[in-house]
Each structure stands twice: as C-alpha cells, then as structure tokens.
Amino acid sequence: MNLQAKLIASVLCVSALPFAAQAADFEDFGRVVRVTPQVEQINRPRQECRTEYVQVQQPAPSRGVGGAIIGGLIGGLAGNQVGGGTGRSVATAAGAIAGAVAGDRIDNANTPSSGGVQEQQVKQCRTVDHWESRTSGYEVTYDYRGRNYTSVMSYDPGERVRLRVVVEPMQR
Numbered sequence: 001m002n003l004q005a006k007l008i009a010s011v012l013c014v015s016a017l018p019f020a021a022q023a024a025d026f027e028d029f030g031r032v033v034r035v036t037p038q039v040e041q042i043n044r045p046r047q048e049c050r051t052e053y054v055q056v057q058q059p060a061p062s063r064g065v066g067g068a069i070i071g072g073l074i075g076g077l078a079g080n081q082v083g084g085g086t087g088r089s090v091a092t093a094a095g096a097i098a099g100a101v102a103g104d105r106i107d108n109a110n111t112p113s114s115g116g117v118q119e120q121q122v123k124q125c126r127t128v129d130h131w132e133s134r135t136s137g138y139e140v141t142y143d144y145r146g147r148n149y150t151s152v153m154s155y156d157p158g159e160r161v162r163l164r165v166v167v168e169p170m171q172r
Contacts, residue, residue, distance in 0.1 A: 030142035049125040067107020075099015
C-alpha cells in the first residue's frame with residue numbers, strides 16, 4: 001500500500017473513533033412471560049338511609065274560654081232576676097256557675113279533649129364502608145435474549161413488549 005492510501009485510511013479510522021464511542025439505541029421486542037395485575041383496595045364510604053314511621057303523642061288542643069265567660073254573664077244575670085235578699089246572691093252565683101259550664105260546653109263541643117297519636121316519618125342515615133378493587137398497573141415479566149426482566153407498566157402489553165435497547169461501552 002502506498003503512503004497516500006495509508007494516510008487516507010488512517011484519517012478515516014481516526015475520524016470514526018468519536019462515533020464508535022457514542023451510545024447507540026434501537027427498538028426490539030421481548031416475549032412476555034407473565035403479567036400480574038397490581039390491585040389496590042379503595043374505600044369509598046357512602047350514606048345508607050331509610051325512613052321509619054313512629055307514633056308521636058300530639059298535645060291537646062287549647063280550649064276556648066269565650067263561651068264560659070259569656071255563659072257565666074248570662075247565667076249570673078238570669079240568677080239575679082230570681083229571689084230576693086241573700087237568696088238573690090245565691091241565685092246569681094248559681095246562675096253564673098251554671099251559665100259558665102253551659103257556655104263552655106257549647107263553645108268547645110267539637111274540640112277533642114286529648115291530642116291523640118299521629119304517625120310521623122323519621123329519616124335515619126348512617127355511613128358505611130364501600131370497598132372497591134382498582135387495578136393500578138401491571139407487573140410484567142418478559143424475556144429478552146434469554147434473560148428475564150420485570151417492569152411495572154400502566155397497561156397489559158399482550159404477548160410481546162416493545163423495548164428500547166441502549167448499547168454503550170463500559171467504562172473502566
């Protein structure tokens with residue numbers, strides 16, 4: 001080989017050295033050996049409510065007093081017209097009492113004496129635990145060139161997994 005050819009070959013080899021020292025990467029595929037879903041339990045508490053009917057004692061309605069007052073006045077006036085002296089006073093008092101009783105009965109004839117019992121709706125709620133299973137990822141074991149590797153992925157890759165292979169020289 002002549003000197004000129006040796007010089008060109010040397011220049012080409014020296015200029016190729018920086019490219020050989022750089023890392024190279026490419027895509028390849030690995031065969032999936034096993035996929036294990038990563039499942040976590042999540043508590044989502046919820047309200048459970050139901051309606052019950054309970055018996056409630058109602059208070060007695062208030063009675064009117066107007067009839068007793070008017071009846072007492074009318075009965076007192078009527079009793080005052082009967083008899084004389086102390087008999088007149090007794091008749092006035094008896095007439096007022098009888099008139100008040102009669103006026104009260106007439107005024108409150110349609111008013112019940114007790115409140116009675118009424119059904120009332122009562123809503124009762126409580127918080128209960130509600131556990132749900134959720135897949136958070138997949139532990140994937142795959143074979144690449146006779147060696148097994150494991151990685152956690154966000155999806156199930158199927159029968160093969162796409163890989164990015166990086167090749168770089170080892171440092172001493």
